[in-house]
Amino acid sequence: MLDIETQLNIVASLTQEQYLHDVRILPENDLNSFKTHGVIWAIEGQVAIAGKNVALCIGVDCNFPLCLPKVFLRPSDALGFIPHVEERATFAI
Numbered sequence: 001m002l003d004i005e006t007q008l009n010i011v012a013s014l015t016q017e018q019y020l021h022d023v024r025i026l027p028e029n030d031l032n033s034f035k036t037h038g039v040i041w042a043i044e045g046q047v048a049i050a051g052k053n054v055a056l057c058i059g060v061d062c063n064f065p066l067c068l069p070k071v072f073l074r075p076s077d078a079l080g081f082i083p084h085v086e087e088r089a090t091f092a093i
Contacts, residue, residue, distance in 0.1 A: 002041050002060070011043060020045030020056065034059050037070050044074070054078040 002010075007025055014020045023045035031039055039059035046053050057072040073079065 002064070007041065014043070014045065014058075020047055022046045026057070031059070034070070034072065038062070039070060049079060052079065 011023050011025065015023050020043075023043055026042045026044055031042060034042060034057070037059065038061035040062055041064075042057050042059035044055055044057045047056050048054075055074040055078070057074055059070045059072065061067065061070070073082075
């Protein structure tokens with residue numbers, strides 16, 4: 001698990017740069033749907049894509065920062081069909 005200072009720094013950076021708005025750290029019970037991806041910590045926020053507000057969840061596993069975060073579109077069909085979005089709404093980076 002990331003320490004609280006690191007968690008708050010990540011949230012602050014994403015909101016200050018206006019990448020995401022309405023950001024929240026997901027509580028542990030909300031991480032269950034991401035366990036198959038090894039996610040141990042995640043945030044969720046809103047982002048405007050093609051003029052539509054959608055929710056993105058950004059999660060990290062125990063190897064962070066040595067590996068890339070995992071990005072989930074919620075719900076997975078919020079923008080219709082998108083190539084490289086896996087069935088569980090994970091973006092293939």
